[in-house]
Amino acid sequence: AERLCVEFRFLAPTAQARCLLYPIDIAGGRTERLSVFLTSLFLHEPLLPVLEEGTPKEEMLANAQLIDELLKKLEKHAATAAWQPPDDPTPLLHGGEDFQSLATV
8 A cells, every 4th residue: 555655646646636645545445535636637637538520519519518517526526636826936036027027938
């Protein structure tokens, strides 16, 4: 369980997801944290099938709606473990520069 926990940390999409699992969760069969971790991983690498051209428009719309509903449920379940806010770019600025200067680099 400890080795698996270490390997999962390399796959984790965010810092919060890396800190989410403990070996006792895996060995003890505690699925709440594991499911949040796997959900956040899936949201970053969904590997969903691509809709092929020539598929009827009604079927494409139905599939797109199902995928949208699925992703909304997964995002709700993963909560903040799936998304990490961007880092503050202030340390990258030099004296007298503003954010516009950084954006034009």
